[in-house]
Amino acid sequence: MRLEEINPENYEAALAVKVRPDQEDLVEPVVKSLAEAYVYAEYAWPRLILDGDRVVGFLMAFLDIPWDPARDPEDVRSGLWRLNIAAEAQGCGYGRFAVEAVCNEVRARGGSRAYVTWEPRAGGPEDFYLKLGFRPTGERSGEQTVGVLDLHEDRSARAQ
Numbered sequence: 001m002r003l004e005e006i007n008p009e010n011y012e013a014a015l016a017v018k019v020r021p022d023q024e025d026l027v028e029p030v031v032k033s034l035a036e037a038y039v040y041a042e043y044a045w046p047r048l049i050l051d052g053d054r055v056v057g058f059l060m061a062f063l064d065i066p067w068d069p070a071r072d073p074e075d076v077r078s079g080l081w082r083l084n085i086a087a088e089a090q091g092c093g094y095g096r097f098a099v100e101a102v103c104n105e106v107r108a109r110g111g112s113r114a115y116v117t118w119e120p121r122a123g124g125p126e127d128f129y130l131k132l133g134f135r136p137t138g139e140r141s142g143e144q145t146v147g148v149l150d151l152h153e154d155r156s157a158r159a160q
Contacts, residue, residue, distance in 0.1 A: 001056075001094065003048065003049060003050070003098075004050055005046075006046050010055075011034065013055045014030050014034065014046075014058050015030050017048075017057055017058045018087060019086070019090075023087075026123075027082060027083065030058045030082075033058065033082045033084075036081075037060060040065075044062065044063075045061040046058070046060040047059050047061075049085070049094055049098050051092075056085065056086050056089035056092070057085040057094050057095070059084070060080075060081045061079065061080055061102045063105070063106070064076050064109070065078070078105075078113075079115030079116050079148075079149075080114065083099070095128060102114060103151055112151050113148050114148070115137075115149075117144035117147070119143070119144055133149050133150075135149070
């Protein structure tokens with residue numbers, strides 16, 4: 001598995017990534033993420049997820065973004081902004097790989113915490129993120145739960 005930058009040769013493959021129909025209300029389509037990556041180029045880190053040459057998903061991280069500058073201008077965060085795993089590729093470890101890749105990028109940039117948000121509803125990704133070690137912060141981002149992962153915590157004992 002590997003990540004690849006979005007470029008003129010692969011952006012159409014990125015646009016073709018579709019989640020299951022029951023998940024469409026949980027994550028924005030890739031086209032919206034790419035538009036946001038353009039608008040927020042300073043913070044966005046969009047990548048294709050590949051298994052060999054096969055596109056299996058899309059992720060976008062946010063890196064060093066002011067979280068709520070009106071409340072606390074010093075609160076700068078990094079983490080997973082979007083995760084779209086293709087419907088036919090789900091359950092194969094690609095989501096875990098994607099989250100770990102984002103955490104590795106955050107660490108490489110000197111970060112000690114990774115954040116994610118999720119829609120708190122049945123069938124949503126909450127259990128997935130909790131199994132990876134994210135913990136709710138008690139904050140909300142819009143209607144979504146905010147989770148944080150301490151990147152220095154020893155997670156080797158956590159069940160796979």
